[in-house]
Structure formats: structure tokens, C-alpha cells
Amino acid sequence: MRYSKFFQYVYLVFGALFLYDAIxxxxxxxxxxxxxxxxxxxxxxxxxxxxxxxxxxxxKDK
Structure with missing residues (x-):
């Protein structure tokens, strides 16, 4: 479960990089x-x- 929490922030980093590239x-x-x-x-x-x-x-687990 730790990996999925980490990778959700990787999406945010890549989103910022792609938008920076477009700008x-x-x-x-x-x-x-x-x-x-x-x-x-x-x-x-x-x-x-x-x-x-x-x-x-x-x-759901709780």
C-alpha cells in the first residue's frame, strides 16, 4: 500500500513537468x-x- 501512495505523487510531478514543457x-x-x-x-x-x-x-478495510 505504501507504493501506491508514493506513486500518486509521481503523477503530480509528471503533470507539472508536462505542463512546464508546454509553457x-x-x-x-x-x-x-x-x-x-x-x-x-x-x-x-x-x-x-x-x-x-x-x-x-x-x-473499505475499516
């Missing part, structure tokens, strides 16, 4: 990096989904 590409080249934005948004969504899922799983 830097836009600021430097003026291009909109849709894949980076999509991956960043998906990673942030997965963080909240995993957090909610882990909370439900812990409440």
Missing part, C-alpha cells in the same frame, strides 16, 4: 504543444483519481 514551448516558439498539455492534464487527473481510490480502499 516553455509556447513562450519560446509560439507553438501550442497539445500532446504535452494532454499528458499533463491526464497525469493531474490520475493523481486525484488515485487519491480518491486509495481513500475509498482504506475506508
Amino acid at each position: 516553455t514551448k509556447y513562450m519560446n516558439n509560439g507553438e501550442i504543444a497539445y500532446p504535452s498539455i494532454l499528458l499533463g492534464a491526464t497525469a493531474i487527473f490520475m493523481f486525484f483519481f488515485r487519491k480518491n481510490f486509495n481513500k475509498k480502499f482504506e475506508n
Whole structure:
């Protein structure tokens, strides 16, 4: 169970990195990096989904 709590924060880190990549590409080249934005948004969504899922799983054990 410890690993799943750790990996939910890894999703948040990757989401921030992908969004940073999209912002830097836009600021430097003026291009909109849709894949980076999509991956960043998906990673942030997965963080909240995993957090909610882990909370439900812990409440089920009690």
C-alpha cells in the first residue's frame, strides 16, 4: 500500500513537468504543444483519481 501512495505523487510531478514543457514551448516558439498539455492534464487527473481510490480502499478495510 505504501507504493501506491508514493506513486500518486509521481503523477503530480509528471503533470507539472508536462505542463512546464508546454509553457516553455509556447513562450519560446509560439507553438501550442497539445500532446504535452494532454499528458499533463491526464497525469493531474490520475493523481486525484488515485487519491480518491486509495481513500475509498482504506475506508473499505475499516
